[in-house]
Amino acid sequence: MRTPAFILVLTAVAAALYFTFNFVGNDYLFFAGYVVLQYIVLATAWNILGGYCGYVNFGSAGFFAIGVYTTIFFYTVGQKIDTLMPDWLIAPMKLIFPLPLPVLIVLAGLVAGIVGLGMGYLTLRLRGVFFAIATLALTVVMETFIVNWSFVGGSRGAYVIPPNEVPIFGNYIHFLFALMLLLVVIALTSARLIERSWLGVGFATIRDDELAAEASGVPTLRLKLVATVVSGALMGMAGAPFPYYIGYVEPASAFNLSYAVNSIAMPMIGGTTSWVGPLVGALLLGTLQQVATVTISSAVNLLIVGLLLIFFVIIAPRGIVGLYQDWFGKSRKGAKP
Amino acid sequence: MANSTNSITVDGIDAAYGAVRVLENVSLRVGSGETVVLLGTNGNGKSTLMKCIMGWVRPTKGKVIAEIDGEKHDLAGLTTEQIVDLGIALVPEGRRLFPRQTVEENLLLGASRPKARAHIKTNLDFCFETFPRLAERKGQLAGSMSGGEQQMLALARALMLNPRILLVDEPSVGLSPLLVARTIDAIGQLKTHFNLTVLMAEQNFTQALRIADRGYVIVHGKIEFEGNSADELNNNDLIRQFYLGM
Structure with a gap:
């Protein structure tokens, strides 16, 4: 399928989902669905570096939090224009602020992408488990930084009050849900584009044999930096609407371990070699977690992840996509366009 | 000059x-x-x-x-x-192909060097001409070929760099004596052809x-x-x- 057609189909599915939820009429569906969609974006983003290049990033929570705190930063700036800006700037700034959420998402993507570039330069010369540890360490550094930065709330946390109503969508959660659907479409389209381009082939050589790739002149460091930037930017974009969703953010919730763990577990369970894997994994695991939250307790979520991960590592190391290919004999050669 | x-x-x-x-x-x-x-x-x-x-x-x-x-x-x-x-190419020990990429993709990846990209077509044709086996199997995954074929591919991949x-x-x-002899011959021929x-x-x-x-x-x-x-x-x-x- 060509990319425009793919986007069209994806958008149609997204719209159908939105209208079905709207038809059912229970807003809880939107709240729960938002979280699942957010995980689809996170898992897809993680997979660009972790699945395609084979570099396991334990810092997903950090990038997510960068998105969260970019929103909080600009929100706070908007709140404090009168005290922050010189007099002549106040009037024009009041026209711009508060920034609309879509703009915040783009800004969050930029900031997270830049941080991704920096992190890449610092850590991408490390391989395997050392890289994973470095990304985890960087997340801790970022969290410490945020905890001590009182402008964005520090360890007290920050409140973001979403407007009650928005034009067209009505209820604000409908708007957030629609935005997240859009992000899912963007994330999946980018992942699929990468997978089928030379970028994807280059990434795969890094995963398969990085030294051989270097000897063949594949610009490995540059490719890895591209992967970190794209992956980081998407994670940041997924985090940007979060304060509006949750209303109150503190560092421990923005840097929550569950983001790091889920964004690794979901692609692993779904399958890491194609864009379908993270999607399937996130849908399955995310929905399961939402059901468990309602029926049992949200504390059981990480347990579910752990059990499923063990199950899949043993029974189906190539994930659900791998299982499907084994059963239906669709190898990569046959599936190639 | x-x-x-x-x-x-x-x-x-x-x-x-x-x-x-x-x-x-x-x-x-x-x-x-x-x-x-x-x-x-x-x-x-x-x-x-x-x-x-x-x-x-x-x-x-x-x-x-x-x-x-x-x-x-x-x-x-x-x-x-x-x-x-600069134009120094290595055929690594144990071949180290990209096993999950096709033969043709392996070759094209070999031409990642900017100076080699200009000659990608001629070099590809030459590789397929020198190793007809690779041309027959260009759509096949590199990892699924025999050891001798893989060694030919590793050589061909290095040549795609247009090295000096x-x-x-x-x-x-990991090759049988006959294949060792063939591989060595191939290196000799390529050396002469590309100087x-x-x-x-x-x-x-x-x-x-x-x-x-x-x-x-x-x-x-x-x-x-x-x-x-x-x-x-x-x-x-x-x-x-x-x-x-x-």
Whole structure:
């Protein structure tokens, strides 16, 4: 399928989902669905570096939090224009602020992408488990930084009050849900584009044999930096609407371990070699977690992840996509366009 | 008009992995258009020397100078990417193809170097012409081919770089005697066609000497013997002692 057609189909599915939820009429569906969609974006983003290049990033929570705190930063700036800006700037700034959420998402993507570039330069010369540890360490550094930065709330946390109503969508959660659907479409389209381009082939050589790739002149460091930037930017974009969703953010919730763990577990369970894997994994695991939250307790979520991960590592190391290919004999050669 | 001298001079290098000393005061020279073989059994430092040239292992002492089209480059400060970009290609030990990519993709990946991209079509045609087997199997995954075919692909992939200097690390590993002979022949032919400068590390000395102009014997990280012709190497006591136990 060509990319425009793919986007069209994806958008149609997204719209159908939105209208079905709207038809059912229970807003809880939107709240729960938002979280699942957010995980689809996170898992897809993680997979660009972790699945395609084979570099396991334990810092997903950090990038997510960068998105969260970019929103909080600009929100706070908007709140404090009168005290922050010189007099002549106040009037024009009041026209711009508060920034609309879509703009915040783009800004969050930029900031997270830049941080991704920096992190890449610092850590991408490390391989395997050392890289994973470095990304985890960087997340801790970022969290410490945020905890001590009182402008964005520090360890007290920050409140973001979403407007009650928005034009067209009505209820604000409908708007957030629609935005997240859009992000899912963007994330999946980018992942699929990468997978089928030379970028994807280059990434795969890094995963398969990085030294051989270097000897063949594949610009490995540059490719890895591209992967970190794209992956980081998407994670940041997924985090940007979060304060509006949750209303109150503190560092421990923005840097929550569950983001790091889920964004690794979901692609692993779904399958890491194609864009379908993270999607399937996130849908399955995310929905399961939402059901468990309602029926049992949200504390059981990480347990579910752990059990499923063990199950899949043993029974189906190539994930659900791998299982499907084994059963239906669709190898990569046959599936190639 | 730049001349076309392409040589490698290794000047007194030491190399170590942590505390383990692997190379000690190794010097050798591969002159323009020569095929030089580096003979030695396992664990004597052949691959480490190759890695020193490619920039994966940094020598603790000494210098590696490459002369490309008459211009001298000190490889010490360069990254692997830059070294490859100069026109030095390595066929790594154990082939190290990209097993989940097709034959054609492997070849095209070999041409990642900017200067090679201009000649991608001619080089691809030449590779398919020289190794018809690869043309037949261009859509097949590289990992699913036989050892001999994979070695041909590894060679062809290195050629896609449009190199001036070709390093070949143990092309005979894991191949049957017949295939070893064929691989060595192929290297000889390619060398002539592209007018390459070749440094080949090998333990199969009878095969290697068929195409070598000169050679060095490396023992425990030191160059123990320098043979100025294939004959000299053939009749050398050290080699007899090491390979034939006489």
